[in-house]
Amino acid sequence: MTQNSHAKAPIIEAQALRKSYGAHEVLKGLDLSLERGEVVALIGPSGSGKSTFIRCLNMMEIPTGGTIRFRDKAVGQAFRDKGDRIGIGTLRRHVGMVFQHFNLFPHKTVLQNVTEGPIVVCQRPRREAEERAMDLLAQVGLAEKHAAYPNHLSGGQKQRVAIARALAMEPEVLLLDEVTSALDPELVGEVLAVIRGLADKGMTMAIVTHEMAFAADVASRVLFLDQGVIAETGTAEQVILNPQNPRLQGFVARFKG
Amino acid sequence: MSYSWDFHAVWQYWDLFLWGLWITILYTFGSIVFGVVIGFVTCAARLSGFRILSGIARVYQEIFRCTPLLVQLLWFYYAFPLLVGGSIDNRLAAMLTLSLYVGAFYAEIFRGGIVSIDKGQREAAAAIGMSPWQSMKRIILPQAMKRVLPSFINQSVIQFKNTSLVSVISVADLAYMAAVVNGQTYRPLESYTLMAGLYIAMLLPLTQAADWIERRLRVSD
Numbered sequence: 001m002t003q004n005s006h007a008k009a010p011i012i013e014a015q016a017l018r019k020s021y022g023a024h025e026v027l028k029g030l031d032l033s034l035e036r037g038e039v040v041a042l043i044g045p046s047g048s049g050k051s052t053f054i055r056c057l058n059m060m061e062i063p064t065g066g067t068i069r070f071r072d073k074a075v076g077q078a079f080r081d082k083g084d085r086i087g088i089g090t091l092r093r094h095v096g097m098v099f100q101h102f103n104l105f106p107h108k109t110v111l112q113n114v115t116e117g118p119i120v121v122c123q124r125p126r127r128e129a130e131e132r133a134m135d136l137l138a139q140v141g142l143a144e145k146h147a148a149y150p151n152h153l154s155g156g157q158k159q160r161v162a163i164a165r166a167l168a169m170e171p172e173v174l175l176l177d178e179v180t181s182a183l184d185p186e187l188v189g190e191v192l193a194v195i196r197g198l199a200d201k202g203m204t205m206a207i208v209t210h211e212m213a214f215a216a217d218v219a220s221r222v223l224f225l226d227q228g229v230i231a232e233t234g235t236a237e238q239v240i241l242n243p244q245n246p247r248l249q250g251f252v253a254r255f256k257g
Numbered sequence: 258m259s260y261s262w263d264f265h266a267v268w269q270y271w272d273l274f275l276w277g278l279w280i281t282i283l284y285t286f287g288s289i290v291f292g293v294v295i296g297f298v299t300c301a302a303r304l305s306g307f308r309i310l311s312g313i314a315r316v317y318q319e320i321f322r323c324t325p326l327l328v329q330l331l332w333f334y335y336a337f338p339l340l341v342g343g344s345i346d347n348r349l350a351a352m353l354t355l356s357l358y359v360g361a362f363y364a365e366i367f368r369g370g371i372v373s374i375d376k377g378q379r380e381a382a383a384a385i386g387m388s389p390w391q392s393m394k395r396i397i398l399p400q401a402m403k404r405v406l407p408s409f410i411n412q413s414v415i416q417f418k419n420t421s422l423v424s425v426i427s428v429a430d431l432a433y434m435a436a437v438v439n440g441q442t443y444r445p446l447e448s449y450t451l452m453a454g455l456y457i458a459m460l461l462p463l464t465q466a467a468d469w470i471e472r473r474l475r476v477s478d
Contacts, residue, residue: 058384060384079389089386090386092383096385097380097384099380105381105396116385117385121385121387121391162381165381168385
């Protein structure tokens with residue numbers, strides 16, 4: 001790995017990012033730069049735009065203004081690379097996403113869910129993709145479930161498969177969009193443990209979460225979004241444990257209960 | 258009422274019934290095959306996002322869904338040739354009409370199935386770098402087709418029965434042959450009862466199979 005030579009170059013950047021739905025502007029010019037190995041947590045009240053923001057980073061939502069840059073190249077709106085702009089397809093091959101509602105493919109087994117991307121998108125040989133998928137499933141503690149269908153799994157298991165599915169693409173950045181919000185409280189821990197393991201291995205991640213303790217624990221940087229702007233940014237200590245912005249103080253206080 | 262049934266008189270013409278049944282099956286399966294193709298193309302046009310294309314598809318669908326099949330058959334056989342000058346073979350008119358008719362319904366069934374798939378599925382496919390086409394082929398369509406299978410079979414059963422209307426433009430299907438046999442024997446009760454029995458014999462296994470498939474699909478969901 002050439003991790004050191006890239007250490008200070010951002011992998012993915014958002015510049016003056018804007019997103020409107022009709023007359024309603026959800027994102028009002030946001031900037032973010034993610035370096036290799038960094039874990040950024042995005043917190044904020046619902047409707048603050050944090051999910052929209054993270055979904056713009058892999059063009060799941062097409063921004064209405066500003067630029068996404070990946071490895072210092074601007075991302076275009078076409079699926080394929082075009083001129084000096086990289087395509088949405090290329091971006092998504094390298095930037096994985098995990099969703100709140102898992103979105104596993106119900107007509108495919110756990111193993112097929114994980115191998116689908118490598119085989120179909122990256123055209124890896126099936127055997128190789130399956131071996132790698134089994135490793136990943138072992139990593140998230142679900143190797144023995146490889147032949148099961150998603151409907152036979154618990155929510156926590158589904159989300160761990162979804163993480164393995166994203167990892168199978170060997171992403172350089174992983175986007176996690178409220179991945180524990182749809183889980184029963186007793187299942188949250190197993191998913192957070194997997195994410196913590198990824199952070200320890202140096203995975204670059206942007207995490208939208210309501211789990212303040214987890215954000216404080218795992219994130220190297222925390223962004224507080226409020227009404228479509230980044231209202232405060234800093235280390236977990238600064239933002240979550242010692243907030244300055246009065247709205248942030250109120251927000252954090254509610255989660256401390 | 259003391260009617261003495263005499264199927265023997267009618268059964269002398271068993272070869273006509275068999276031939277009619279064969280024609281009915283031929284038109285049913287032919288129009289289903291063409292209808293599936295038309296249905297897919299129409300469905301794709303509806304979902305294409307191009308307003309003109311989806312508009313044309315919509316107009317086609319509504320014309321064929323909102324006029325009776327009998328009217329369509331008469332129009333294609335008697336009116337259409339005057340419009341374009343010339344004549345149309347009754348068998349061609351029948352196959353064309355049946356296919357366009359069922360295609361309009363299939364398109365709606367397919368479209369309903371595709372839009373019923375949760376948008377998270379498309380997002381998950383997109384998130385691993387699939388193109389819209391890969392996502393449609395590998396993720397959306399397999400789920401959608403499974404979901405619409407019962408409606409598809411149901412529409413096809415209706416189609417089997419609908420082919421009986423082609424007899425009005427003299428296509429020699431089962432209904433037409435029953436009328437022919439009735440003309441020969443003056444035994445409408447036997448002729449038409451036998452015809453009805455043959456339709457039941459063909460369709461009962463199909464409806465039972467559809468019920469069975471529907472139950473099985475529900476279990477795996």
